[in-house]
Amino acid sequence: MTSPSNILIVGSVAFDDVETPAGRRERSLGGSANYFAMGASHFGPVQLVAVVGEDFPADHIETLKARGVDLEGLEQVAGDTFFWRGRYGADFGDAETLDTQLNVFADFQPKVPEAYKRSPYLFLGNIHPSLQEDVVDQVDSPKLIGCDTMNFWIQGEPEALSKLLKKINLLIINEGEARLLSGEKNLLKSVELIREMGPEIIIIKKGAHGAALFHPEGRFFIPAYPLAELQDPTGAGDSFASGVMGYIARHDNIDLKTFKTALIYGTVMASFACEGFSFDRVAALHLEEIEGRADEIKALISLD
Amino acid sequence: MTSPSNILIVGSVAFDDVETPAGRRERSLGGSANYFAMGASHFGPVQLVAVVGEDFPADHIETLKARGVDLEGLEQVAGDTFFWRGRYGADFGDAETLDTQLNVFADFQPKVPEAYKRSPYLFLGNIHPSLQEDVVDQVDSPKLIGCDTMNFWIQGEPEALSKLLKKINLLIINEGEARLLSGEKNLLKSVELIREMGPEIIIIKKGAHGAALFHPEGRFFIPAYPLAELQDPTGAGDSFASGVMGYIARHDNIDLKTFKTALIYGTVMASFACEGFSFDRVAALHLEEIEGRADEIKALISLD
Numbered sequence: 001m002t003s004p005s006n007i008l009i010v011g012s013v014a015f016d017d018v019e020t021p022a023g024r025r026e027r028s029l030g031g032s033a034n035y036f037a038m039g040a041s042h043f044g045p046v047q048l049v050a051v052v053g054e055d056f057p058a059d060h061i062e063t064l065k066a067r068g069v070d071l072e073g074l075e076q077v078a079g080d081t082f083f084w085r086g087r088y089g090a091d092f093g094d095a096e097t098l099d100t101q102l103n104v105f106a107d108f109q110p111k112v113p114e115a116y117k118r119s120p121y122l123f124l125g126n127i128h129p130s131l132q133e134d135v136v137d138q139v140d141s142p143k144l145i146g147c148d149t150m151n152f153w154i155q156g157e158p159e160a161l162s163k164l165l166k167k168i169n170l171l172i173i174n175e176g177e178a179r180l181l182s183g184e185k186n187l188l189k190s191v192e193l194i195r196e197m198g199p200e201i202i203i204i205k206k207g208a209h210g211a212a213l214f215h216p217e218g219r220f221f222i223p224a225y226p227l228a229e230l231q232d233p234t235g236a237g238d239s240f241a242s243g244v245m246g247y248i249a250r251h252d253n254i255d256l257k258t259f260k261t262a263l264i265y266g267t268v269m270a271s272f273a274c275e276g277f278s279f280d281r282v283a284a285l286h287l288e289e290i291e292g293r294a295d296e297i298k299a300l301i302s303l304d
Numbered sequence: 305m306t307s308p309s310n311i312l313i314v315g316s317v318a319f320d321d322v323e324t325p326a327g328r329r330e331r332s333l334g335g336s337a338n339y340f341a342m343g344a345s346h347f348g349p350v351q352l353v354a355v356v357g358e359d360f361p362a363d364h365i366e367t368l369k370a371r372g373v374d375l376e377g378l379e380q381v382a383g384d385t386f387f388w389r390g391r392y393g394a395d396f397g398d399a400e401t402l403d404t405q406l407n408v409f410a411d412f413q414p415k416v417p418e419a420y421k422r423s424p425y426l427f428l429g430n431i432h433p434s435l436q437e438d439v440v441d442q443v444d445s446p447k448l449i450g451c452d453t454m455n456f457w458i459q460g461e462p463e464a465l466s467k468l469l470k471k472i473n474l475l476i477i478n479e480g481e482a483r484l485l486s487g488e489k490n491l492l493k494s495v496e497l498i499r500e501m502g503p504e505i506i507i508i509k510k511g512a513h514g515a516a517l518f519h520p521e522g523r524f525f526i527p528a529y530p531l532a533e534l535q536d537p538t539g540a541g542d543s544f545a546s547g548v549m550g551y552i553a554r555h556d557n558i559d560l561k562t563f564k565t566a567l568i569y570g571t572v573m574a575s576f577a578c579e580g581f582s583f584d585r586v587a588a589l590h591l592e593e594i595e596g597r598a599d600e601i602k603a604l605i606s607l608d
Contacts, residue, residue, distance in 0.1 A: 091489060185394060186533075187512075188531070210514075210525075212527070219530075220605070220607075221514075221604050223516070223527070226492050226523075257608070260607050298607065300524065300525050303565060
C-alpha cells in the first residue's frame with residue numbers, strides 16, 4: 001500500500017440539538033466537516049476548512065488534533081457557532097428540521113491555506129454550492145473532487161449548483177436528492193441525467209437500504225449494515241462519505257475495484273455513526289473494529 | 305446437477321384489472337399460483353393446486369400445460385374466477401386495491417392429487433392460512449415448505465397464521481408484512497421474533513431495495529435488479545418466490561450457499577415480472593435471458 005494521501009474537507013462545524021426515538025442530546029457536536037474529518041481520520045491525514053464561533057469548545061479542537069486532523073484551515077471568529085435542531089421519527093428516517101441558526105456561518109468565506117492547496121483529494125461537505133465552488137477554485141487540480149449537497153440547495157440555488165457540478169468528479173447524494181436534482185423518479189434515468197451535469201462518478205445513498213455506485217467502469221450495489229439498535233443517524237451521510245474518500249485516498253486509486261471496496265468502508269462508517277449520538281462511536285473506533293465490520297459486510301454480500 | 309425436483313404450488317388463479325403509470329390492462333391473467341407456476345416452470349416440473357371458474361380461458365390452460373405445468377390439481381367449477389382490481393402510484397410501490405371478488409375462491413378447498421403428495425418442495429402462495437395448512441396436512445413431509453402471506457391475513461387471521469407458521473420452513477414476506485407480523489420496526493429484531501414463530505429460514509423482500517435472507521447458517525443481502533422501465537409490478541413477489549424455490553428444487557439443496565444463489569434467481573424473475581403486464585415477459589423467457597441477468601446481478605454485487 002502507498003502511504004495515505006491527504007484529504008481536504010470543507011464543510012460545516014455545528015452544534016446540534018437532536019431528538020431520536022433513542023433519546024435526545026443538546027449542543028451535540030456536529031456539522032458535515034466535523035463528521036467527515038472524524039471518520040476520515042481513521043484512514044489517513046485530513047485537512048479541515050471550516051468556521052466556528054467563540055463558543056466552540058477548546059477540548060473538541062484538541063480531540064480533532066489528537067486524531068491527526070490539521071486545523072490550520074479552521075477559523076474561529078466572533079459570534080456563535082452554526083446551530084441545528086432536528087427530530088427523527090420512529091423509523092429513524094429523514095430528520096425534521098426544527099431550527100437552523102447560521103450564526104458565524106452566514107459570512108463564511110472559505111480560505112484554503114497554502115499548505116492544503118496541493119491536497120490530492122477534496123471533499124465538499126454540504127454547504128452553499130458557491131462556497132463549494134470557491135474552494136474548488138482555490139486548489140491545484142486534485143485527483144478527485146467529491147461533493148455532497150441537499151434539497152435546500154437543489155431547489156434554492158440551482159444555477160450555483162449547476163456551475164459547481166461541472167467541476168467535480170464524484171457526487172454522493174441520497175435517493176430523494178437525486179430525484180429532485182434530475183426531475184426523474186427512476187434511479188437509472190436519474191443517474192444518467194446527473195452524469196450529464198458533470199460528475200462522472202455518482203453514489204446514491206439509500207439509508208437503511210444501502211448505496212449504489214455508478215462508475216464509468218461499472219456499477220456496484222451494496223446493502224446497509226443491519227443494526228439492531230440505532231441511537232442517532234445524524235452525520236451518517238458524512239460518515240459514509242468519510243469512509244469512501246478515506247479508503248480511496250489511502251489507496252490513492254479511483255478505479256472501479258477500489259471504489260467498490262471504498263463503498264464497504266463507507267457503509268461501515270455510516271453504521272458506526274448511527275450507533276451513537278454525535279460522533280461518539282466514530283471518534284472512539286479502533287482499526288480492528290472497522291476492519292471487522294468491513295469483513296462482516298463482505299460476508300453479507302458474498303455468494304460463497 | 306441432479307435432475308430437478310417437483311415443486312407443488314397452491315395459491316390463487318385470478319383475473320386482474322391493473323392500472324400502473326405505464327398503462328392499464330383489463331382481465332389480465334394473475335393470481336399467486338399462476339405467477340409462481342409460470343416462473344418456476346423455467347427451472348423444473350411444477351404441480352399446481354388451484355381453482356378457476358367457467359369463465360377461465362382454455363388457451364391459458366394450454367399455455368400452462370405447454371410450459372410443463374401439471375394441472376391435475378387445477379379444479380374448474382361453476383361460477384366466475386377470482387377477480388382483483390388495483391392501481392399502482394407513480395413510484396410503482398404497493399398497489400391500492402380497488403375491488404376484490406372472491407367468486408369461486410370463496411368455497412375453495414384445496415385437494416392435493418395423490419400424484420402430488422410426495423412432491424419434495426411445496427410453496428404456499430398467498431391464500432387463507434387455514435387453506436395453506438390444509439395443503440401442508442395433505443402432503444408427505446416435503447424437504448422444504450415455503451410460504452407467503454399478507455397484511456390481510458396477519459391482521460385478520462392471526463391464530464390460523466400462527467398455527468401454520470409452526471409447520472413451515474421458509475417464510476417469504478415483504479418488509480411491511482414482517483413489521484406487522486412481529487410488531488417490531490427493526491428488521492433484525494423482527495426476523496428474530498418471526499423465527500420464534502416457526503420458520504427457520506426467512507426472506508424479507510424490500511421491493512426496489514432488494515431482499516435479505518436469514519438462514520440458520522448465515523445471512524445474505526441482495527439489491528433488486530435496477531430497471532429503467534417498469535410496466536407492472538403485479539406478481540413480482542410470486543415471481544421472486546418462483547425463482548428462489550425453482551433454483552432450490554433444481555439443485556435439491558437447502559444449504560446457505562444454494563439459498564444465496566437462489567436469491568439471485570428470485571431477483572431475476574421478479575425483475576422480468578415487472579417488465580411486462582401480467583406474466584407476459586416471464587412466460588416468454590428463454591433460459592439464456594435468465595442466466596444472462598443472473599450474471600449481471602452477480603457482477604453488480606461482486607467486489608472483483
